[in-house]
Amino acid sequence: MYEHVKKLFDLGADGYDWQRRSLIPDFDQFYGMAVSLIRPERAAPSILDLGAGTGLLTSFVAAACPQAKLTLIDFSEKMLDQARKRFERHPAEVRFITGDYAEREFPETYDYVVSSLSIHHLEHADKQxxxxxxxxxIRPGGAFINADQAAGETPFFEAFNLxxxxxxxxxTGLPPELIEASKERRKQDxxxxxxxxxxxxxxxxxxDADSVYKRLGFAVFYAPKAK
Incomplete structure (x- = not known):
């Protein structure tokens, strides 16, 4: 299943960013809430982005924390190629890892672990x-921030959200073929x-963990780690 997902995202790498603005209701609020939760106690926090793709979420994080040390992991090399171009001029350290974050062991610790629209691809046991x-x-005092899709709490709301x-x-006026491609990707969710x-x-x-933003099938989860 994951290999099929990878192929779908490889194919859509070039147009992924601009399509997101049409495919995510309230795009600015969704990403804006996630980024607003990053409030580092030091100027150069270490931040890991799981399923970073083209680096869209991390680009917003970097704008808010220009000295942040960034690590981006994704299983699509084509997506990461877009991210490398995006961060060519980032003033601090940027690392790129091609791989499956669900399987990889991370010996390092981070101030923040973030993710956007990725973890919902995992089976529920793998999410846990x-x-x-x-x-x-995550280091004490840090946090996990996940801007992702969420199922409706009941079949009624699942159908309503969709x-x-x-x-x-x-x-939005997005071409019908791109809408259909998005629907095809959603079959893997x-x-x-x-x-x-x-x-x-x-x-x-x-x-402490809560959903601090939710609209239709999109939610921002915030889970700080106690000091």
Whole structure:
């Protein structure tokens, strides 16, 4: 399944960023909330982006924290090629890792672990394992921030979210073939409800975890690690 997802994102690497603005309701609020939660106590925090893709989320983070030391991991080399171009002039250290973050062991620790629209591809058991690994990777006082998709809490709201998403995307004027390609990618999604994900985060060790933003099937999860 993951190999099929990789192929889909390889094919869409070149146009991925500009399509996101049409495919994500309230794009600015969604990403803006995630970035606003990064409030480092030092000027050069260490930040890991899981499933970084073209580096879109990390680019917003870098604008807010220009001295941040960035690590981006993704299993699509074509996506990371776009990210490398994006960060050619970043003043601080930037590392790129091609690989599967769900399988990789990270010996380093980070002030922040972030992710956007990636973890929902994992099976639920793999999400739970990943959250435990993330907790171990984060330094005391840091946080995990995940801007991602979420399933509706009931079948009614799952259908409602999808129907409203399709209506809003169609209204953007995005070409029908690109909308259909997005729907094809969504067939590979393994979305979990907000309530399940919050429970898994708490089970992983995060005493505090909440969804600080939610609209339709998109949510921003914030899980700080106690000092």
């Amino acid at each position: 394992k990943l959250f435990k690994k993330i907790y171990r990777m 129907r409203e998403w399709e209506r809003e995307v169609a209204a 393994r979305n979990a409800t907000v309530s399940d994900q919050l429970r898994w985060l708490r089970e992983a060790g995060f005493a």
